[in-house]
Amino acid sequence: MATVTFIEGNGTEHTVTVDNGLSLMEAAVNNMVPGIDADCGGACACATCHVYVEPAWETKAGDKSDMEETMLDFAEGTQGNSRLACQIKISDELDGLVVRLPEAQF
Protein backbone atom coordinates (compact mmCIF):
# COMPACT_ATOMS: atom_id res chain seq x y z
CA MET A 1 0.00 0.00 0.00
CA ALA A 2 1.32 3.43 -0.92
CA THR A 3 0.05 6.96 -1.00
CA VAL A 4 0.91 8.82 -4.19
CA THR A 5 0.27 12.38 -5.32
CA PHE A 6 -0.43 13.58 -8.86
CA ILE A 7 -0.08 17.31 -9.55
CA GLU A 8 -1.94 18.55 -12.63
CA GLY A 9 -0.47 21.12 -15.00
CA ASN A 10 -2.62 23.80 -13.32
CA GLY A 11 -1.36 22.87 -9.85
CA THR A 12 -4.36 20.84 -8.64
CA GLU A 13 -3.18 17.99 -6.41
CA HIS A 14 -4.71 14.52 -6.17
CA THR A 15 -3.48 12.23 -3.42
CA VAL A 16 -4.64 8.63 -3.65
CA THR A 17 -3.95 5.39 -1.83
CA VAL A 18 -3.11 2.42 -3.99
CA ASP A 19 -2.39 -1.30 -3.54
CA ASN A 20 1.07 -2.68 -4.17
CA GLY A 21 1.48 -4.37 -7.53
CA LEU A 22 -0.77 -1.99 -9.45
CA SER A 23 0.80 0.48 -11.83
CA LEU A 24 0.96 4.21 -11.26
CA MET A 25 -1.27 4.57 -14.34
CA GLU A 26 -3.90 2.32 -12.73
CA ALA A 27 -3.62 4.36 -9.54
CA ALA A 28 -4.65 7.44 -11.53
CA VAL A 29 -7.33 5.84 -13.70
CA ASN A 30 -8.97 3.89 -10.84
CA ASN A 31 -9.21 7.09 -8.80
CA MET A 32 -10.48 9.31 -11.66
CA VAL A 33 -7.37 11.49 -11.64
CA PRO A 34 -7.73 13.62 -14.79
CA GLY A 35 -4.90 14.03 -17.27
CA ILE A 36 -3.89 10.39 -17.68
CA ASP A 37 -5.49 8.98 -20.84
CA ALA A 38 -3.83 5.54 -20.90
CA ASP A 39 -5.20 4.77 -24.35
CA CYS A 40 -3.34 1.47 -24.75
CA GLY A 41 -4.35 0.22 -21.32
CA GLY A 42 -0.84 -0.29 -19.96
CA ALA A 43 1.02 -1.93 -22.83
CA CYS A 44 3.73 0.75 -23.11
CA ALA A 45 2.46 1.40 -26.62
CA CYS A 46 1.04 4.93 -26.73
CA ALA A 47 2.69 7.36 -24.28
CA THR A 48 -0.61 8.89 -23.12
CA CYS A 49 0.21 8.31 -19.43
CA HIS A 50 3.27 10.57 -19.48
CA VAL A 51 4.30 11.96 -16.05
CA TYR A 52 7.27 13.82 -14.59
CA VAL A 53 8.64 12.07 -11.51
CA GLU A 54 9.81 14.47 -8.79
CA PRO A 55 13.62 14.25 -8.61
CA ALA A 56 13.67 12.73 -5.11
CA TRP A 57 11.74 9.70 -6.43
CA GLU A 58 13.46 9.07 -9.75
CA THR A 59 15.75 6.26 -8.56
CA LYS A 60 13.05 4.49 -6.55
CA ALA A 61 10.71 4.59 -9.56
CA GLY A 62 13.12 2.22 -11.32
CA ASP A 63 14.73 2.04 -14.75
CA LYS A 64 13.08 2.67 -18.09
CA SER A 65 12.93 -0.23 -20.55
CA ASP A 66 14.05 0.29 -24.15
CA MET A 67 10.42 0.35 -25.25
CA GLU A 68 9.52 3.00 -22.69
CA GLU A 69 12.45 5.13 -23.88
CA THR A 70 11.29 4.68 -27.46
CA MET A 71 7.70 5.69 -26.76
CA LEU A 72 8.78 8.69 -24.69
CA ASP A 73 10.99 9.72 -27.57
CA PHE A 74 7.83 10.44 -29.61
CA ALA A 75 5.91 12.18 -26.82
CA GLU A 76 5.81 15.95 -26.41
CA GLY A 77 7.63 17.99 -23.77
CA THR A 78 9.68 15.14 -22.36
CA GLN A 79 12.44 15.76 -19.81
CA GLY A 80 15.01 13.59 -18.07
CA ASN A 81 12.45 12.72 -15.36
CA SER A 82 9.69 11.78 -17.83
CA ARG A 83 8.15 8.36 -17.33
CA LEU A 84 5.17 6.39 -18.55
CA ALA A 85 2.99 5.81 -15.51
CA CYS A 86 1.98 2.36 -16.73
CA GLN A 87 5.58 1.22 -16.35
CA ILE A 88 5.96 2.20 -12.68
CA LYS A 89 4.86 -0.53 -10.29
CA ILE A 90 3.57 0.56 -6.89
CA SER A 91 5.38 -0.83 -3.82
CA ASP A 92 5.93 0.19 -0.18
CA GLU A 93 9.09 1.90 -1.32
CA LEU A 94 7.04 4.37 -3.36
CA ASP A 95 4.88 5.45 -0.43
CA GLY A 96 4.81 9.26 -0.67
CA LEU A 97 5.66 9.39 -4.42
CA VAL A 98 4.94 12.71 -6.14
CA VAL A 99 4.56 13.07 -9.93
CA ARG A 100 3.56 16.02 -12.09
CA LEU A 101 1.34 15.78 -15.16
CA PRO A 102 2.05 17.49 -18.49
CA GLU A 103 -0.32 20.20 -19.80
CA ALA A 104 -1.74 17.68 -22.25
CA GLN A 105 -1.13 14.09 -23.29
CA PHE A 106 -0.21 13.56 -26.94
Added chain:
Amino acid sequence: MSFAEDHRETTKFPDPYSLPLEKLDVSDSGLFSAQEHWRYFERLRKEDPVHYCPDSEFGPYWSITKFKDIVAVDSNFKVFSSDKTIVIADPREGEDEFDTPMFIAMDPPRHDVQRKAVTPAVAPANLAKLEGLIRERVCKILDDLPVGEAFDWVDRVSIELTTQMLATLFDFPWEDRRKLTRWSDISTAGPDLVGTEYATMTEEDRRAELEECLAYFLMLWEERRGNGDGTDFISLLATNPDTKEMITNPYEILGNLILLIVGGNDTTRNSISGGLLALNQNPKEFEKLKANPALVPSMVSEIIRWVTPLAHMRRTALEDYEIGGKTIKKGDKVVMWYISGNRDDEEIDRPNEFIIDRDKARHHLSFGFGIHRCMGNRVGEMQLRILWEEILNRFDHVEVVGDAKRLDSNFVMGITEMPVVLHPKKA
Protein backbone atom coordinates in the same frame (compact mmCIF):
# COMPACT_ATOMS: atom_id res chain seq x y z
CA MET B 1 -36.23 -13.40 -40.18
CA SER B 2 -34.34 -10.25 -39.36
CA PHE B 3 -33.40 -7.72 -41.98
CA ALA B 4 -29.73 -8.52 -41.53
CA GLU B 5 -30.18 -12.21 -42.33
CA ASP B 6 -32.43 -11.39 -45.23
CA HIS B 7 -29.83 -9.06 -46.62
CA ARG B 8 -27.06 -11.62 -46.33
CA GLU B 9 -28.88 -14.15 -48.48
CA THR B 10 -29.11 -11.72 -51.34
CA THR B 11 -25.41 -10.83 -51.48
CA LYS B 12 -22.67 -12.60 -53.38
CA PHE B 13 -20.69 -13.38 -50.23
CA PRO B 14 -21.11 -16.82 -48.69
CA ASP B 15 -21.88 -17.19 -44.99
CA PRO B 16 -18.40 -17.25 -43.40
CA TYR B 17 -19.45 -20.16 -41.16
CA SER B 18 -20.15 -22.29 -44.25
CA LEU B 19 -16.55 -22.09 -45.46
CA PRO B 20 -13.50 -24.11 -44.40
CA LEU B 21 -11.31 -21.85 -42.26
CA GLU B 22 -8.43 -21.81 -44.74
CA LYS B 23 -10.77 -20.44 -47.38
CA LEU B 24 -11.69 -17.39 -45.33
CA ASP B 25 -10.25 -14.38 -47.18
CA VAL B 26 -11.06 -11.08 -45.53
CA SER B 27 -9.10 -9.02 -48.06
CA ASP B 28 -11.94 -8.80 -50.61
CA SER B 29 -12.78 -5.09 -50.84
CA GLY B 30 -16.39 -5.84 -51.66
CA LEU B 31 -16.89 -7.39 -48.22
CA PHE B 32 -16.40 -3.98 -46.64
CA SER B 33 -18.62 -1.89 -48.90
CA ALA B 34 -21.34 -4.52 -48.51
CA GLN B 35 -20.74 -4.46 -44.72
CA GLU B 36 -20.41 -8.23 -44.83
CA HIS B 37 -16.98 -8.31 -43.18
CA TRP B 38 -18.21 -8.28 -39.58
CA ARG B 39 -19.13 -11.96 -39.33
CA TYR B 40 -16.00 -13.04 -41.19
CA PHE B 41 -13.90 -11.34 -38.54
CA GLU B 42 -16.18 -12.61 -35.77
CA ARG B 43 -15.47 -16.18 -36.86
CA LEU B 44 -11.73 -15.58 -37.11
CA ARG B 45 -11.61 -14.04 -33.62
CA LYS B 46 -13.48 -17.03 -32.21
CA GLU B 47 -11.91 -19.89 -34.07
CA ASP B 48 -8.57 -18.82 -35.54
CA PRO B 49 -7.50 -15.40 -34.29
CA VAL B 50 -4.08 -15.55 -35.94
CA HIS B 51 -5.14 -16.77 -39.34
CA TYR B 52 -3.19 -17.70 -42.45
CA CYS B 53 -4.81 -17.15 -45.81
CA PRO B 54 -2.68 -19.06 -48.33
CA ASP B 55 -4.17 -17.52 -51.43
CA SER B 56 -5.73 -14.13 -52.15
CA GLU B 57 -5.70 -11.33 -54.67
CA PHE B 58 -2.80 -9.93 -52.62
CA GLY B 59 -0.95 -13.22 -52.20
CA PRO B 60 -0.64 -15.16 -48.96
CA TYR B 61 -1.05 -13.18 -45.73
CA TRP B 62 -1.60 -13.52 -42.00
CA SER B 63 -4.55 -11.85 -40.30
CA ILE B 64 -4.20 -10.65 -36.71
CA THR B 65 -7.74 -10.16 -35.44
CA LYS B 66 -7.69 -9.88 -31.60
CA PHE B 67 -7.07 -6.61 -29.79
CA LYS B 68 -4.15 -7.75 -27.63
CA ASP B 69 -2.37 -9.54 -30.46
CA ILE B 70 -2.66 -6.41 -32.60
CA VAL B 71 -1.10 -4.27 -29.86
CA ALA B 72 1.74 -6.82 -29.54
CA VAL B 73 2.48 -6.81 -33.28
CA ASP B 74 2.02 -3.06 -33.70
CA SER B 75 4.44 -2.20 -30.90
CA ASN B 76 7.12 -4.68 -32.00
CA PHE B 77 8.77 -2.68 -34.75
CA LYS B 78 11.96 -4.75 -34.51
CA VAL B 79 10.22 -7.89 -35.75
CA PHE B 80 7.39 -6.35 -37.77
CA SER B 81 8.77 -3.94 -40.33
CA SER B 82 6.94 -1.08 -42.02
CA ASP B 83 9.62 -0.72 -44.67
CA LYS B 84 8.28 0.09 -48.17
CA THR B 85 4.58 -0.49 -47.57
CA ILE B 86 1.97 -0.54 -44.82
CA VAL B 87 -1.04 -1.82 -46.77
CA ILE B 88 -1.99 -5.34 -47.78
CA ALA B 89 -1.32 -4.67 -51.47
CA ASP B 90 2.33 -4.78 -52.49
CA PRO B 91 3.59 -1.78 -54.44
CA ARG B 92 2.03 -1.87 -57.87
CA GLU B 93 4.04 -2.79 -60.92
CA GLY B 94 6.32 -0.06 -62.19
CA GLU B 95 6.09 1.77 -58.88
CA ASP B 96 9.79 1.16 -58.25
CA GLU B 97 10.70 3.93 -60.68
CA PHE B 98 8.13 6.18 -59.05
CA ASP B 99 9.28 5.64 -55.52
CA THR B 100 7.80 8.10 -53.03
CA PRO B 101 9.30 7.30 -49.61
CA MET B 102 7.25 8.36 -46.61
CA PHE B 103 7.99 7.91 -42.94
CA ILE B 104 4.96 5.74 -42.16
CA ALA B 105 6.56 3.17 -44.46
CA MET B 106 10.03 3.32 -42.91
CA ASP B 107 11.69 1.76 -39.88
CA PRO B 108 13.91 3.52 -37.32
CA PRO B 109 16.11 5.47 -37.44
CA ARG B 110 15.00 7.14 -40.70
CA HIS B 111 11.35 7.09 -39.65
CA ASP B 112 12.13 8.79 -36.35
CA VAL B 113 13.83 11.94 -37.60
CA GLN B 114 11.25 12.60 -40.30
CA ARG B 115 8.28 12.03 -38.02
CA LYS B 116 9.77 14.25 -35.32
CA ALA B 117 10.37 17.05 -37.81
CA VAL B 118 6.67 17.43 -38.59
CA THR B 119 5.19 16.53 -35.20
CA PRO B 120 5.11 20.08 -33.76
CA ALA B 121 2.38 21.09 -36.24
CA VAL B 122 -0.08 18.65 -34.66
CA ALA B 123 1.11 18.66 -31.04
CA PRO B 124 -1.35 19.90 -28.39
CA ALA B 125 0.42 23.26 -27.90
CA ASN B 126 0.00 24.22 -31.56
CA LEU B 127 -3.54 22.87 -31.71
CA ALA B 128 -4.59 24.99 -28.75
CA LYS B 129 -3.57 28.04 -30.79
CA LEU B 130 -5.62 26.85 -33.77
CA GLU B 131 -8.81 25.97 -31.89
CA GLY B 132 -10.48 29.39 -32.19
CA LEU B 133 -9.84 29.53 -35.92
CA ILE B 134 -11.16 26.01 -36.47
CA ARG B 135 -14.30 26.82 -34.51
CA GLU B 136 -14.96 29.93 -36.62
CA ARG B 137 -14.65 27.85 -39.76
CA VAL B 138 -16.89 25.09 -38.44
CA CYS B 139 -19.53 27.71 -37.64
CA LYS B 140 -19.29 29.15 -41.14
CA ILE B 141 -19.59 25.74 -42.77
CA LEU B 142 -22.67 24.91 -40.69
CA ASP B 143 -24.28 28.32 -41.11
CA ASP B 144 -23.94 28.12 -44.91
CA LEU B 145 -25.81 24.80 -45.15
CA PRO B 146 -29.28 24.71 -46.70
CA VAL B 147 -32.11 24.12 -44.26
CA GLY B 148 -35.14 21.98 -45.07
CA GLU B 149 -33.74 20.41 -48.24
CA ALA B 150 -31.59 17.33 -48.78
CA PHE B 151 -27.89 17.81 -49.48
CA ASP B 152 -24.74 15.69 -49.42
CA TRP B 153 -23.22 15.81 -45.92
CA VAL B 154 -19.98 14.22 -47.16
CA ASP B 155 -19.19 16.97 -49.65
CA ARG B 156 -20.53 19.97 -47.75
CA VAL B 157 -19.29 19.09 -44.27
CA SER B 158 -16.97 16.09 -43.99
CA ILE B 159 -14.76 16.94 -46.96
CA GLU B 160 -14.97 20.70 -46.54
CA LEU B 161 -14.00 20.72 -42.87
CA THR B 162 -11.10 18.29 -43.18
CA THR B 163 -9.84 20.08 -46.28
CA GLN B 164 -9.87 23.42 -44.47
CA MET B 165 -7.99 21.86 -41.56
CA LEU B 166 -5.39 20.44 -43.94
CA ALA B 167 -5.02 23.76 -45.72
CA THR B 168 -4.30 25.32 -42.33
CA LEU B 169 -1.73 22.70 -41.30
CA PHE B 170 0.03 23.12 -44.66
CA ASP B 171 -0.56 26.87 -44.75
CA PHE B 172 -1.83 26.07 -48.23
CA PRO B 173 -3.24 28.73 -50.59
CA TRP B 174 -6.89 28.86 -49.53
CA GLU B 175 -8.61 29.03 -52.91
CA ASP B 176 -6.67 25.98 -54.11
CA ARG B 177 -7.46 23.87 -51.06
CA ARG B 178 -9.57 21.25 -52.83
CA LYS B 179 -6.42 20.30 -54.72
CA LEU B 180 -5.33 18.70 -51.44
CA THR B 181 -8.46 16.55 -51.37
CA ARG B 182 -7.94 15.53 -54.98
CA TRP B 183 -4.28 14.61 -54.46
CA SER B 184 -5.26 12.56 -51.44
CA ASP B 185 -7.90 10.66 -53.39
CA ILE B 186 -5.55 10.13 -56.31
CA SER B 187 -2.73 8.83 -54.19
CA THR B 188 -4.97 6.17 -52.65
CA ALA B 189 -6.62 5.47 -56.01
CA GLY B 190 -6.66 2.01 -57.45
CA PRO B 191 -8.83 -0.47 -59.27
CA ASP B 192 -10.52 -1.46 -56.03
CA LEU B 193 -12.14 1.96 -55.67
CA VAL B 194 -15.14 0.85 -57.68
CA GLY B 195 -17.72 3.52 -58.21
CA THR B 196 -15.32 6.44 -58.17
CA GLU B 197 -13.57 8.14 -61.05
CA TYR B 198 -10.30 6.88 -59.60
CA ALA B 199 -11.08 3.23 -60.32
CA THR B 200 -10.41 3.59 -64.01
CA MET B 201 -7.60 6.11 -63.83
CA THR B 202 -4.50 5.04 -65.77
CA GLU B 203 -1.18 4.89 -63.98
CA GLU B 204 0.05 7.57 -66.41
CA ASP B 205 -2.71 10.01 -65.50
CA ARG B 206 -2.21 9.32 -61.85
CA ARG B 207 1.49 10.10 -62.07
CA ALA B 208 0.88 13.25 -64.07
CA GLU B 209 -1.38 14.60 -61.32
CA LEU B 210 1.09 13.66 -58.59
CA GLU B 211 3.85 15.40 -60.53
CA GLU B 212 1.66 18.50 -60.54
CA CYS B 213 1.26 18.08 -56.80
CA LEU B 214 5.03 17.84 -56.39
CA ALA B 215 5.63 20.95 -58.48
CA TYR B 216 3.16 22.87 -56.34
CA PHE B 217 4.80 21.75 -53.10
CA LEU B 218 8.29 22.51 -54.38
CA MET B 219 7.19 26.04 -55.11
CA LEU B 220 5.96 26.40 -51.51
CA TRP B 221 9.14 24.72 -50.19
CA GLU B 222 11.27 27.23 -52.06
CA GLU B 223 9.27 30.14 -50.60
CA ARG B 224 9.51 28.81 -47.06
CA ARG B 225 12.93 27.26 -46.67
CA GLY B 226 14.26 30.48 -45.19
CA ASN B 227 11.34 30.77 -42.75
CA GLY B 228 12.53 29.25 -39.50
CA ASP B 229 9.40 30.29 -37.58
CA GLY B 230 6.83 28.53 -39.74
CA THR B 231 4.83 25.84 -37.95
CA ASP B 232 3.17 24.44 -41.07
CA PHE B 233 4.28 21.01 -42.33
CA ILE B 234 6.18 22.39 -45.30
CA SER B 235 8.17 24.97 -43.32
CA LEU B 236 8.93 22.40 -40.63
CA LEU B 237 10.38 19.94 -43.15
CA ALA B 238 12.17 22.62 -45.17
CA THR B 239 13.91 24.17 -42.17
CA ASN B 240 14.63 21.21 -39.88
CA PRO B 241 18.36 20.34 -40.06
CA ASP B 242 17.43 16.63 -40.18
CA THR B 243 15.07 16.94 -43.15
CA LYS B 244 15.96 20.05 -45.14
CA GLU B 245 18.25 18.02 -47.41
CA MET B 246 15.17 16.13 -48.54
CA ILE B 247 15.13 18.62 -51.40
CA THR B 248 17.81 16.48 -53.05
CA ASN B 249 15.18 13.75 -53.40
CA PRO B 250 11.96 15.60 -54.25
CA TYR B 251 10.01 12.33 -54.37
CA GLU B 252 10.67 11.89 -50.68
CA ILE B 253 9.10 15.31 -50.12
CA LEU B 254 6.16 14.22 -52.24
CA GLY B 255 5.83 10.94 -50.34
CA ASN B 256 5.85 12.56 -46.94
CA LEU B 257 3.47 15.37 -47.84
CA ILE B 258 1.09 12.88 -49.46
CA LEU B 259 1.24 10.87 -46.25
CA LEU B 260 0.26 13.93 -44.24
CA ILE B 261 -2.57 14.77 -46.64
CA VAL B 262 -3.97 11.26 -46.70
CA GLY B 263 -3.54 10.91 -42.95
CA GLY B 264 -5.56 14.03 -42.31
CA ASN B 265 -8.12 13.55 -45.01
CA ASP B 266 -9.85 10.18 -45.37
CA THR B 267 -9.65 9.41 -41.69
CA THR B 268 -11.39 12.42 -40.17
CA ARG B 269 -13.68 12.78 -43.19
CA ASN B 270 -15.08 9.30 -42.72
CA SER B 271 -15.32 9.66 -38.96
CA ILE B 272 -17.46 12.75 -39.48
CA SER B 273 -19.77 10.94 -41.90
CA GLY B 274 -19.74 7.60 -40.09
CA GLY B 275 -20.41 9.21 -36.73
CA LEU B 276 -23.50 10.99 -38.02
CA LEU B 277 -24.73 7.74 -39.53
CA ALA B 278 -24.17 5.90 -36.24
CA LEU B 279 -26.17 8.50 -34.33
CA ASN B 280 -29.01 8.19 -36.82
CA GLN B 281 -28.96 4.41 -36.44
CA ASN B 282 -28.92 4.75 -32.65
CA PRO B 283 -31.50 7.44 -31.87
CA LYS B 284 -31.34 6.79 -28.12
CA GLU B 285 -27.66 7.71 -28.17
CA PHE B 286 -28.51 10.88 -30.11
CA GLU B 287 -31.03 11.78 -27.40
CA LYS B 288 -28.46 11.02 -24.70
CA LEU B 289 -26.03 13.38 -26.42
CA LYS B 290 -28.53 16.21 -26.74
CA ALA B 291 -29.45 15.84 -23.08
CA ASN B 292 -25.79 16.00 -22.07
CA PRO B 293 -23.41 17.76 -24.49
CA ALA B 294 -20.57 17.12 -22.04
CA LEU B 295 -20.49 13.63 -23.57
CA VAL B 296 -19.04 14.97 -26.83
CA PRO B 297 -15.38 14.05 -26.10
CA SER B 298 -16.28 10.52 -25.08
CA MET B 299 -18.58 10.20 -28.11
CA VAL B 300 -15.76 11.34 -30.38
CA SER B 301 -13.61 8.42 -29.20
CA GLU B 302 -16.53 6.04 -29.61
CA ILE B 303 -17.12 7.29 -33.16
CA ILE B 304 -13.46 6.74 -34.02
CA ARG B 305 -13.64 3.19 -32.63
CA TRP B 306 -16.97 2.50 -34.32
CA VAL B 307 -15.91 3.74 -37.75
CA THR B 308 -12.28 2.51 -37.62
CA PRO B 309 -11.49 4.77 -40.59
CA LEU B 310 -8.49 2.66 -41.61
CA ALA B 311 -9.39 -1.03 -41.42
CA HIS B 312 -5.87 -2.37 -41.34
CA MET B 313 -2.14 -1.78 -41.33
CA ARG B 314 0.31 -4.25 -42.80
CA ARG B 315 3.77 -5.30 -41.60
CA THR B 316 6.42 -7.66 -42.94
CA ALA B 317 8.05 -10.12 -40.52
CA LEU B 318 11.83 -9.73 -40.28
CA GLU B 319 12.22 -12.99 -38.33
CA ASP B 320 10.17 -16.02 -37.28
CA TYR B 321 7.70 -15.10 -34.53
CA GLU B 322 5.33 -17.16 -32.38
CA ILE B 323 1.91 -15.72 -31.67
CA GLY B 324 -1.43 -17.33 -30.84
CA GLY B 325 0.09 -20.80 -31.22
CA LYS B 326 1.18 -20.07 -34.79
CA THR B 327 4.60 -19.39 -36.27
CA ILE B 328 4.81 -16.44 -38.59
CA LYS B 329 7.82 -16.96 -40.85
CA LYS B 330 10.45 -14.41 -41.75
CA GLY B 331 9.30 -12.52 -44.86
CA ASP B 332 5.58 -13.19 -44.30
CA LYS B 333 2.99 -10.48 -44.83
CA VAL B 334 1.12 -9.69 -41.61
CA VAL B 335 -2.12 -7.69 -41.59
CA MET B 336 -3.38 -6.17 -38.33
CA TRP B 337 -7.14 -5.76 -38.70
CA TYR B 338 -7.92 -2.81 -36.44
CA ILE B 339 -11.53 -3.06 -37.55
CA SER B 340 -11.70 -6.53 -36.02
CA GLY B 341 -9.77 -5.77 -32.83
CA ASN B 342 -12.13 -2.88 -32.18
CA ARG B 343 -14.98 -5.41 -31.96
CA ASP B 344 -13.12 -7.88 -29.71
CA ASP B 345 -15.39 -8.64 -26.75
CA GLU B 346 -12.47 -9.84 -24.62
CA GLU B 347 -11.20 -6.27 -24.58
CA ILE B 348 -14.25 -4.10 -25.20
CA ASP B 349 -17.55 -4.53 -23.43
CA ARG B 350 -20.53 -4.95 -25.80
CA PRO B 351 -18.33 -4.06 -28.79
CA ASN B 352 -21.10 -4.27 -31.37
CA GLU B 353 -23.06 -1.51 -29.69
CA PHE B 354 -22.50 2.19 -30.28
CA ILE B 355 -22.36 3.65 -26.74
CA ILE B 356 -21.36 7.31 -26.53
CA ASP B 357 -20.64 7.24 -22.80
CA ARG B 358 -18.81 3.93 -22.63
CA ASP B 359 -16.17 3.30 -20.01
CA LYS B 360 -12.60 3.73 -21.31
CA ALA B 361 -13.79 5.04 -24.67
CA ARG B 362 -10.24 5.98 -25.65
CA HIS B 363 -9.16 2.35 -25.47
CA HIS B 364 -9.49 1.50 -29.17
CA LEU B 365 -7.13 0.54 -31.99
CA SER B 366 -8.07 3.07 -34.64
CA PHE B 367 -4.90 5.17 -34.16
CA GLY B 368 -2.65 2.13 -33.99
CA PHE B 369 -0.06 1.67 -31.25
CA GLY B 370 3.71 1.82 -31.03
CA ILE B 371 6.05 4.11 -32.91
CA HIS B 372 3.75 4.51 -35.92
CA ARG B 373 0.72 5.50 -33.82
CA CYS B 374 -1.33 8.19 -35.56
CA MET B 375 0.52 11.46 -35.18
CA GLY B 376 -2.58 13.54 -35.95
CA ASN B 377 -4.88 11.83 -33.46
CA ARG B 378 -5.45 15.03 -31.48
CA VAL B 379 -6.25 17.03 -34.63
CA GLY B 380 -8.86 14.53 -35.69
CA GLU B 381 -10.42 14.47 -32.23
CA MET B 382 -10.44 18.26 -32.03
CA GLN B 383 -12.25 18.64 -35.37
CA LEU B 384 -14.91 16.12 -34.41
CA ARG B 385 -15.35 17.66 -30.96
CA ILE B 386 -15.79 21.21 -32.25
CA LEU B 387 -18.07 20.08 -35.05
CA TRP B 388 -20.39 18.24 -32.67
CA GLU B 389 -20.40 21.06 -30.12
CA GLU B 390 -21.50 23.46 -32.86
CA ILE B 391 -24.03 21.04 -34.37
CA LEU B 392 -25.68 20.74 -30.95
CA ASN B 393 -25.81 24.53 -30.69
CA ARG B 394 -27.80 24.76 -33.94
CA PHE B 395 -29.72 21.64 -34.80
CA ASP B 396 -32.26 19.45 -33.16
CA HIS B 397 -31.53 16.70 -35.65
CA VAL B 398 -29.34 16.05 -38.65
CA GLU B 399 -31.40 13.43 -40.39
CA VAL B 400 -29.88 10.94 -42.80
CA VAL B 401 -32.51 10.60 -45.52
CA GLY B 402 -30.99 8.08 -47.94
CA ASP B 403 -28.41 5.33 -48.26
CA ALA B 404 -24.81 6.02 -47.35
CA LYS B 405 -22.69 5.02 -50.35
CA ARG B 406 -19.63 3.11 -49.26
CA LEU B 407 -16.23 2.83 -50.88
CA ASP B 408 -15.09 -0.58 -52.11
CA SER B 409 -11.87 -0.77 -50.15
CA ASN B 410 -10.26 -3.04 -47.59
CA PHE B 411 -8.27 -0.09 -46.24
CA VAL B 412 -10.27 3.16 -46.19
CA MET B 413 -13.69 2.68 -44.58
CA GLY B 414 -15.12 5.42 -46.71
CA ILE B 415 -18.56 6.91 -47.16
CA THR B 416 -18.66 8.75 -50.49
CA GLU B 417 -22.16 10.23 -50.33
CA MET B 418 -24.82 10.60 -47.65
CA PRO B 419 -27.93 12.75 -48.08
CA VAL B 420 -29.18 14.58 -45.00
CA VAL B 421 -31.81 17.13 -43.99
CA LEU B 422 -31.19 19.63 -41.20
CA HIS B 423 -33.75 20.28 -38.50
CA PRO B 424 -32.85 23.54 -36.73
CA LYS B 425 -33.44 23.93 -33.02
CA LYS B 426 -36.67 25.67 -32.16
CA ALA B 427 -36.01 29.19 -30.99
